Structure formats: structure tokens, C-alpha cells
Ligand SMILES: Cc1ncc(COP(=O)(O)O)c(CN)c1O
């Protein structure tokens with residue numbers, strides 16, 4: 345039966361997520377080293393503590409934790425998130441609202457649904473998170489891309505683009521940024537640029553979507569700059585956090601920090617998306633913070649990932665052929681590798697898989713899929729030995745490409 349005639353116009357043009365398709369096809373495949381999946385290492389999951397907390401939640405709160413809950417989220421978790429953002433990010437929680445979401449990914453979907461009409465201008469970092477492009481694209485925006493360097497988004501280029509857009513009579517709805525340990529480059533926006541981005545938002549009247557799931561994955565002795573939300577006096581920043589990298593992605597629990605008016609609008613939109621986020625997972629997450637387990641866990645995951653980043657950077661240095669360069673992050677889960685202009689990492693992927701390694705081709709991180717000579721490699725999921733062997737296989741493949 346041909347179902348095309350039944351599909352809505354919105355889904356007819358919907359492209360599969362390159363990352364989700366790669367995961368489905370390759371991760372866990374025998375003999376294949378995955379440098380593709382942005383999966384936390386299962387070794388960082390606090391399984392024993394989660395079991396203990398799950399038992400306690402069922403014992404103490406079973407009738408509520410297994411029941412429908414309020415769309416904004418479990419009040420106990422909202423309280424813990426407010427304490428967390430006050431303590432760690434110096435965000436004045438008395439001036440904001442918090443809404444619990446089904447992962448940070450839902451923040452992106454709710455954002456697109458809440459703010460975007462077809463043709464609205466959305467400014468994104470280039471490259472940027474694949475599923476953010478997919479989340480926004482379903483609402484038909486005009487994407488404007490701003491390059492990033494080792495200090496994050498080039499706000500000078502952003503300002504030039506804002507001037508040009510204004511001259512064309514185009515208003516920007518929002519700028520989407522991953523300012524801390526960016527996906528896919530791992531770079532971090534300097535404090536100076538964060539403040540300047542906020543100044544531009546106030547001057548050109550746009551919102552900022554600050555997507556911050558990697559903030560705690562810091563491997564240097566110096567903390568990254570505070571979230572942009574910390575300096576947001578006008579209520580222009582919609583801040584998105586997640587338990588995926590600091591507890592477990594399978595929980596599907598994230599949060600939005602924003603002006604209470606925006607939180608209310610997101611609540612109304614969420615009511616018809618999924619009613620609310622899993623009550624059971626929210627109760628466990630709340631106990632995880634309240635019991636001091638998160639505070640104890642963050643240093644452990646940092647200590648676990650720090651050597652893996654070094655192993656990856658050392659392996660790239662040792663094995664990659666001439667003509668390749670890469671980012672040097674101090675946190676996060678990824679390194680962005682750029683090859684000679686004639687390299688096509690999309691067409692090279694098949695040969696890489698034959699050689700026993702998989703990565704994410706760079707074109708996935710651009711809405712126009714314009715950049716073909718780059719790729720993203722992940723160090724969080726493979727073991728240190730697999731990282732070295734994976735980069736060796738990647739380097740072999742690049743040499744076979746003759747670039
Ligand atoms: C930048 C970015 N934003 C959002 C998400 C989605 O996070 P979550 O698992 O909380 O939905 C990811 C996935 N790791 C991400 O890399």
C-alpha cells in the first residue's frame with residue numbers, strides 16, 4: 345500500500361537524522377570501532393546508585409512517581425534544578441522559570457514549534473548539532489550560518505550578518521548556540537564573546553537559545569565561562585540543560601531556564617506534545633541531586649573522560665596524514681577534523697567502514713550540507729585502545745583516498 349497520500353506536507357520532505365541512522369546501522373557492529381555516536385560511556389552510569397534511588401522513590405513516592413504528573417515537571421526536581429543553576433552557574437533562580445523536558449532535544453523541538461514561522465531567520469553556528477538543524481528545519485526557517493573558531497561563534501561575523509539582514513528588512517528570531525564544549529567542534533565561547541552576543545541580542549532584538557548539555561564535561565583546571573544566561577538581564581536567553589551527560593541519556597530528562605512568560609508558553613506547547621516528562625525518571629533525578637550524588641559524580645566523569653581526550657589528540661597527531669587539522673577541545677565529547685578541500689568524507693565513509701571505523705561526515709552539521717571535507721570523531725564511547733585503533737584505521741582510509 346502506498347501511504348504517501350496520507351502523509352502531511354510537513355513530514356513528506358523530512359530527512360532521516362544522519363546520526364540516528366549511523367547509530368542504528370553501525371554502533372555495536374562486530375569488528376567496527378565507532379567514533380560516531382555521541383554516547384556517554386556506559387562506564388560512567390551510576391547504576392548502583394540509580395537502583396538504590398529507584399527503590400527509595402518507589403517506597404516513598406510510588407503513587408506519584410508512577411502517576412501522570414504536571415506538564416512543567418515534578419516540583420521537587422524543579423527545586424533541585426534551581427539550586428543547581430544558582431550554585432554552579434550563578435543564575436538568579438528567583439527571576440526565572442524552569443520547565444522539565446524529555447531531554448534537551450525536546451527543548452529544540454519546543455523552541456521550533458513555539459517561535460518559528462516559515463521563513464523566519466534562525467542564526468546557527470557552522471558547524472552545529474545535527475538534530476538542532478533537524479528540529480528547527482521542520483518549521484521552515486531561513487538558516488543563516490556563522491563560523492566558529494577556537495573561541496566559539498565569530499560574533500564579529502555575526503554582527504556583519506545582522507547589519508545585512510536588517511538592511512534587507514529581515515528580523516532574526518533567535519541565535520542558536522552551544523557555547524560550552526560545542527557539538528561538533530568541542531570549542532568554547534569566550535566570556536567576552538558571550539557578553540557581546542548578549543549585547544547584539546539587545547541591540548538587534550533577538551532571542552538566544554543556549555544549548556548547554558556539555559558544561560560539566562570540563563577536563564581543564566579552569567572552569568569554562570559561566571552560561572550566557574548568567575548575564576541575561578533582559579530575559580532574552582532560553583537556557584537548555586540535560587542529565588544525559590551527567591547522569592544517563594536513557595532517562596530523557598532535560599530542563600529549560602527562561603523568563604516565566606516563555607516557560608508558560610512552552611508548557612502549553614508541551615501539553616500537546618507529550619503531556620509531561622517521565623514522572624519516575626524525574627523523581628530519581630531529583631533524589632540524585634538532593635542526595636549529593638551529582639556533586640560527587642561530576643569529578644568522576646571528568647576524570648574518566650580527560651585521558652580519553654588526550655589519547656585521541658595524541659593519536660590524531662601521530663597517525664593523521666599531512667593536510668589534516670583538528671580542534672583541540674578541553675572538554676565535551678568530540679573533536680572536529682578538517683581535511684584537504686578535495687576530501688569527501690561522505691563518500692569516504694563506506695571505505696572507512698570496510699576498514700573497521702565509523703565517524704560522522706561533516707556535511708551533517710550544516711543545514712545545506714555544504715562542507716564535505718570534515719568529520720566529527722567521538723572519544724566518549726570507545727575505549728582508549730579503540731580510540732587509538734580507530735584513528736589508525738581512519739588515517740589509513742584517508743591515505744587510501746589519496747588526499
Ligand atoms: C548540542 C546538543 N543538544 C542537545 C542534545 C540532546 O540531548 P538530550 O539527550 O538531553 O536530549 C545533544 C545530544 N547529545 C547535543 O549534543
Ligand SMILES: O=C(O)/C=C/CC(=O)O
Pocket residue numbers: 363364367380381382383473474475527
Ligand atoms: O552524537 C550526537 O551529536 C548526538 C547524540 C544523541 C543521539 O544519540 O542522537
